[in-house]
Amino acid sequence: MAARETNPNFMNGVPELLILKLLQQDEMYGYEIVQAIRGRTGAVIAIGEGVVYPVLHGLERDGALRTRRKKVNGRSRIYYLVTPSGSRRLADLSRTWVSLTTAIQAMLMGAQYGDAIP
């Protein structure tokens, strides 16, 4: 993904990035994902609990995630797993995110914006 996009997927892509990162480590269902995001980000990032599903469904439709049904405690849960295409997407998103944060940090620290872009 180009580092100098005019309209990068900034805050809008955060839930997607976090979800892909979490699911790369382990398969999870919606409730678990929300709790994990809250727990691992120290509740700094708390995404709307119900709105996680449209993101999950969108990623699944794009082929970044796949699902499987699992019966847990008598309840049928939909578990999400990252696909190889999802891993590539995660790598792209991570690179973009790191470039952005580096650039922003450089700005905040007073460096030249152009120097910060790799």
Added chain:
Amino acid sequence: MATQFHELKERLLRAGVAPRHVRRYLSELADHFADLIEEEQQAGRNLVEAQSAALVRLGKTENLAKAFLEQRQFQSWCARAPWAMFGFAPLIYLGAAYLVACLYLWCGWKFFLPGVDTPFGALAAPTNSLANMYFQAGKFYYYSAPVLVGWTIGIVAARQRIKAVWPAVGLVLISWMGATARIQAGRTAVPRGLGHISMDFFRVGSSSQTISQSMSSAFLILTLAILPYFVWRLRRAFVPL
């Protein structure tokens, strides 16, 4: 919570989201809601408090709907291209149904009436014979095909909360196609030649009698085909869901 879920469901369907996506979203939200209640109860809240806390955490109906509607890829084809789904597709389905009817007739003709020039002549077989039952079943299928396609249009439109104008267009078209459908069958001049079956549609004779016949057939088909959709509309109008 049932009220909120119902409101969310209606909002998503009316916005054109495909029913299967709505169903899955609601089922996952319901599971999530149950998990949240459990968590809140474990934190020491009573059921009523846990439910209202869970509701707040899950999000407002408006936000839940907005989040899903932003993903345009979940829109059904009926919402994206209603002109195609209710204007063209029913005609194609009815055409396919008639093709099956023609094949059925041709098979019956080959099997039960091998030497006869047309399968439409009087069948010299007892009423309870297999041949008679075969042709009666075919006739029933042929005449009920437009009604069945009409019912399908009505069910699809009701499930997806499509504006009434689109199913109306589809129903009128299939009624007219059904009313003007004509089937012909004859054997070629070649000895032992294959039987030939053909159909034509939308052709109305010039005499006032054939026009009025077609009109009344179309009206009859329309009346029968619209029935499930009409009942559903009435139910929605008078029975609070």
